[in-house]
Amino acid sequence: MISFFRKIRNLPAGKAGKMADDNRPLKYARYAIGEIVLVVIGILIALSINNWNSDRIDSIKEQSLLKELKSDYLSNIKEIEVTLNQMITQQEAYEKIFDYFDNDKPVDSTLQKCFELIQGIGVFNSANTTYKFIETNGINLLSNSEIRKDATILYDEYFSNIVIRRNNHYDLIKNNLMPFIKREFRSSSVYYKGNNITRLILNVPINFEELRENIEFRNTLVEIYDYTLIRKVALEKTLKLLNEKIMTLEENILE
Template sequence: MENKTGKYFKYAIGEIVLVVIGILIALQINNWNEQRKDNIKEQGLLKQLQEDYQSNLLQLEEKMVTREISLNSAVKLLNAFDESDGVVKDSVIKDLANIRHDPTFDPIKNNLTSSENLRLIRNNELRRLLSNWSSDVVGVTEVETTWSNLVNEQYHPIISELGLGRDIYNSFVNDTEHNWLLDKNSNSFKSEIGISKLSAPLNEMLINKELESMISASIVFNRGANLQSEALRQRILEILELIAEEIK
């Protein structure tokens, strides 16, 4: 009986070991399968993020170019205020139309960087950068919003008071570069607004203190926005580089 009991005991232990091994193998296979599914999801997520951030980069760079145009025009206008000899009114109008631009960066919004999706990304540095993306954008949008408010609340009243609204809007839709248009070669935005007979003469424009102040402000805010944008641009390039390293 003792011999039989020992054999049964050894047999039972063996059965338990086999069951445990079977369970462990099944769990491992299941883990491998889940990991494979997560890897597939991660690759799909990375490719979509790559596409989105490339679009964000393109948009940001276009806004930076638009601000550079505004900055160049603002400098020319201040020079005209300082020395008006040889200044042509049409050129001043075009430059005033250029500084009227208030480009705003509007990155693609989606749920790709939700906590559930970020869990799939194994690269810790990439996950950190994606998690901080929203706060990084704020530095640019705050400056943009302030300048946009100044354009609407102060710049427009000044040019209206000088009777320059029609001339500036005519230049804005027909002469200035529109980097914010989807179709850069389209002429559909052009419109026959024409030139006003009521606009202030050049000498009156170039002694207007409020106008000079707004031109100066445009330099400060557009330069500040572009400095913030350059920092954000570097962040996007860093994100894209990490994504490219993770895509198989």
């Protein structure tokens, strides 16, 4: 059929016109329809090629985003592990302090070190470059709705809560614990000799027996200790979720 149309199309203009003049409308109609069909087929093929090329480019961009998102997740895992280890260290420090309080143990270097450790809060810096790009430019490039949902939950909920809890922890230490440290302890101090740092005083309670009986101080320690445990559990939960979501990313990354 197409061969026939091509033959008709290649006829000289006079012949084609003669077909119409010779009262052969059916052949002329076939010729015209053939021209239209060929044009439509050409357009469809061009659109198909264009769509295929566009899909290929989008697929390349998506794979790049998935790899970058995985890299950010791995960076966040390292950050969370560091903070989690700090919370575990603080938990142990609080428990040792309570042991000294409850069992009338004398002040020693271990207790002094514990009082130093509980003043930290741990720092979490979220790696979010890829997520910010996805938010503003590339959300439609992620064809997997589960991955889009995972990223939103992790950054807008879990990582955000980590920062909020860190700030709350800082406020508890600054507003509740540090007034006692400043009032009831000989503060830590250091001096420099060349490139060496020597510690002179390490958080020594001025009167540990009175401090041991101070209910307000004890309650302050318990409050911050409890919040440390809350942060620890939240960090562990986030760490577990992150590892699960990395597995989901790996299933969608083409090697």
